[in-house]
Every structure is written in C-alpha cells, then in structure tokens.
Amino acid sequence: MVKKTQVGLIFGGNSSEYEVSINSGHNIYNAIDQDKYDVHPIWMTNDGYLASEADSFKVLNNPKYTVETPHKVANLANLSELGNLPEIDVFFPIVHGNLGEDGSLQGLFRLLDKPFVGDDVLSAAVTMDKEFTKILAERVGVKVADWISIKRFEYDDLNNTKRDYAKVSEQLGGDLFVKPANQGSSVGVHHVTNAAEYEQALADAFRYDDKVLVEETIHGTEVETAVLGNDKPIVSGVGQIINAQGDFYSYANKYDDSSTTQLQIPAKLPAEIVEEVRSNVLKVYQVTECNGLARVDFTLRDSDQAIVLTEVNALPGFTNISMYPKLFEEAGISYTDLITKLIEAGLEYYDHKQTLLHKID
Structure with missing residues (x-):
C-alpha cells in the first residue's frame, strides 16, 4: 500500500x-482526494490560539464552534508549535489576511524546513x-489606477494635504477609492465622492493598516483570472463580476448569502481582450515572483x-462561490x-529549493 501524504x-x-x-478550509477538507491524502486540520482561533486537532475537526464541521482557550496569544505567537508535528509532510495554509498571506506564515514554514502550498x-x-504590486506591474508595462499612499504618520498630521x-481630488479626481494597503476581500475599502465620505473612509481604512491607498476610480467591468503552477504556470480563462447592486465588489457581495453578485464564467468579452488579460496576468504573476497560485483581478475600463x-x-x-x-x-x-x-506544486517548489541548497553545500 502506498503511504498517503x-x-x-x-x-x-x-x-x-x-x-x-x-x-x-471546510471546502478544501471536504473536496480533497482522500485516497492520496490524510488531512490534519489545524485551527487558529480568532483570539490567537492554536487549537487541538480534535477541536479543529469540530470547527470544520461547524464553523460556529468555539473553544475555551487557555490563554490569549497575541499575533499567534504559539505558531511555533507547528514544529512539533513531524508527521506532517506538507502544510496547506488557507489563512487569509494579515499574518496568513503576507509572508509571515510562509517564513515560519521556511524556518521549519517544511513544504507548503502557495507563494513563498x-x-x-x-x-x-x-502599492508594491502596482509598482512592479508598472515595471512590466501593465496599467494601474493612479494613486497616492498615506502613511499613518502623515494621517496623524492634521495639516497634511493628503x-x-x-x-x-486635484491630482486623482473627485471619484476615489480608499483602501488599506495590506488587506484582502475588500475589507476596509470605500468608494468616496465627497469630503465627508473621504474623512470617514480614511478613518476606517486606518483601522486595518498603517498605510492606506487612495486611487482614482476606474469605471468598468471587473474581470478575474486564476493562475496555477511554478515556473510554467497555467493561466485560466477570464471570469467577469456581474454586480446587480451597482457598486464595487464589496466583502458582502463576495460572501453574504443574500448577495446578488454573479460570476460570469467565461466572461462574455471579445477574444482579443481575453487574450490581453491573460497575457497581462502572466506578466504580473512572473514579476511578483508568484508560485503555486494566485488570482489576478483587473478592471476593463468603460471609456x-x-x-x-x-x-x-x-x-x-x-469557498463554494469563489x-x-x-x-x-x-x-x-x-x-x-x-x-x-x-499540493504537488508546493512539493515541487520545496524539492527545487532543497536541490539548490545542496548545490551550495
């Protein structure tokens, strides 16, 4: 019998x-090939505690399940306990947001010398x-919305012109988006068209980050493309966001059961536009040195x-609607x-890194 990963x-x-x-996590656990893989769920509670495998199984089956944590752990400091799981062959992190997808957790895997799914x-x-994504995209000729960034020390200065x-508005126009520089799922993002909205949006965005972007609004259709792989990635077709509510693709539109937003797959766009989107996706994926996976989002400007x-x-x-x-x-x-x-891409990437290390030795 072949040993399962x-x-x-x-x-x-x-x-x-x-x-x-x-x-x-719930969706991945239910869909994974159980003939190839044994899954060890690892639940990080919302108050920063690394739960037992037994409790982790429970929350997968009941997302509302809670556990009495023995102590609150700031910034998931007890993640080092992952090093006490020698039976794990590969980690599959699906921790969204700060600490989960900003390189912090990935750095821990590197220190533990363990393969993992996703970007390094x-x-x-x-x-x-x-902001760094925009700078790199511009470097390879991909258009981005004009923007300014505001650091917290600038925001704290009540006289700062930003x-x-x-x-x-003199620089970017009066129709703007305000967003934390380091968040996902449209958390803390606001569409603003006047001074009062701008003030409120900045205050909310700075709840989530120490740097906030203010961008010109690009009016158009949101299109998205998925990428899979390492050196020779697969670029999917193009999907289109049809938002019946008429506003931007907000957190609620993405995840609420009552959302009227539809995903049109494949997008009903001319073939030449689809191919240009896919070409730009590959440029961005490679210049940001992604590996494993990414979803790359664009706006097809109306004008x-x-x-x-x-x-x-x-x-x-x-999720089942992602x-x-x-x-x-x-x-x-x-x-x-x-x-x-x-999972195979994660293992392949790890093996390649190990080969390089042995050459150095």
Whole structure:
C-alpha cells in the first residue's frame, strides 16, 4: 500500500477574514482526494490560539464552534508549535489576511524546513501590499489606477494635504477609492465622492493598516483570472463580476448569502481582450515572483476598454462561490484535482529549493 501524504490544513487566524478562511478550509477538507491524502486540520482561533486537532475537526464541521482557550496569544505567537508535528509532510495554509498571506506564515514554514502550498515569502509579501504590486506591474508595462499612499504618520498630521479631499481630488479626481494597503476581500475599502465620505473612509481604512491607498476610480467591468503552477504556470480563462447592486465588489457581495453578485464564467468579452488579460496576468504573476497560485483581478475600463490591474491575491478564497476554483473548473480541472495540483506544486517548489541548497553545500 502506498503511504498517503500527510497534509496539515491550516485555517482561521486572528484577521478580519477569519470567517472566509474557515469556509475555505471546510471546502478544501471536504473536496480533497482522500485516497492520496490524510488531512490534519489545524485551527487558529480568532483570539490567537492554536487549537487541538480534535477541536479543529469540530470547527470544520461547524464553523460556529468555539473553544475555551487557555490563554490569549497575541499575533499567534504559539505558531511555533507547528514544529512539533513531524508527521506532517506538507502544510496547506488557507489563512487569509494579515499574518496568513503576507509572508509571515510562509517564513515560519521556511524556518521549519517544511513544504507548503502557495507563494513563498517574497511574493506573498509584495502581493499583499497593493502599492508594491502596482509598482512592479508598472515595471512590466501593465496599467494601474493612479494613486497616492498615506502613511499613518502623515494621517496623524492634521495639516497634511493628503488628508484634504480637495487637494487629493486635484491630482486623482473627485471619484476615489480608499483602501488599506495590506488587506484582502475588500475589507476596509470605500468608494468616496465627497469630503465627508473621504474623512470617514480614511478613518476606517486606518483601522486595518498603517498605510492606506487612495486611487482614482476606474469605471468598468471587473474581470478575474486564476493562475496555477511554478515556473510554467497555467493561466485560466477570464471570469467577469456581474454586480446587480451597482457598486464595487464589496466583502458582502463576495460572501453574504443574500448577495446578488454573479460570476460570469467565461466572461462574455471579445477574444482579443481575453487574450490581453491573460497575457497581462502572466506578466504580473512572473514579476511578483508568484508560485503555486494566485488570482489576478483587473478592471476593463468603460471609456476605452483599457485593462487596468486591480490587485493580485496570492491566497484566493476557496469557498463554494469563489472565483478561483470556478475558473479552473471551467478549464476542466475539478475542485478535487485542483487541490491535488496545488499540493504537488508546493512539493515541487520545496524539492527545487532543497536541490539548490545542496548545490551550495
């Protein structure tokens, strides 16, 4: 009998995307190929405690399950306990938001010398930071929305012109988006068109990060593409967000059961636009040095059909309504096979790194 690969499925965390992570973990656990893999669920509670495997199984089956934690652990400091799990062959992190997809957790895996699914430290960090993503995308000729960044020390200065809606509007126009630089799932994102909204949006965005981006609004259709693999990645077809509520693709539109947002897969766009989107996706994926997976989002601008980068999500959602698995399902890769390919890509990347280290030795 062939020994099954032991997978440590990590989900939860003390970020604003905790519930999304729980739902993603639930879906992965139910879909994984049980003939190939034994799953060891690892639940990070919302107050920073690494729960037992028994409790982790319970929350996978009941996302509302809670556990009495013996102590609150700031910033998941007891993650070092993952090093006490020698039976794990590969970690599959599905911890969204800060600490989970910004390179911190990936750095721990590197220190533990364990394979893991998804992007490495550098790519996770630069794609989590929306400003660095923009800078790199521009370097390879991909259009981005014009923007300014505001650091917390600038925001704390009541006389700083970046706090002044009228001054900012002179540069970017009066129709703006305000967003934390390091968040996902549209958390803390606001569409603003006047000074009062701008003031409120800045206050809320700074609840989540020490750097906030203010961008010109790109009016158009949001399109998304998924990528799978390492040096020779597969780029999926293009999906389109049809938002019947008429506003941007907010957290509620993405995850609420009452959402009227629809995912149109494949997007009903001219073939040349689809191919340009896919070409830009590959440029962004490679310049940010992604590996394993990513979902890359663009806006197709109404005025001139220009393709403008929105963001790169290096750890996209895996809920049953998420774009990433649905795009690959359309491409002929089932949810179960997609999980298998992601695990294989993680193991392949680790083996390559080990080969390089042995050459150095």
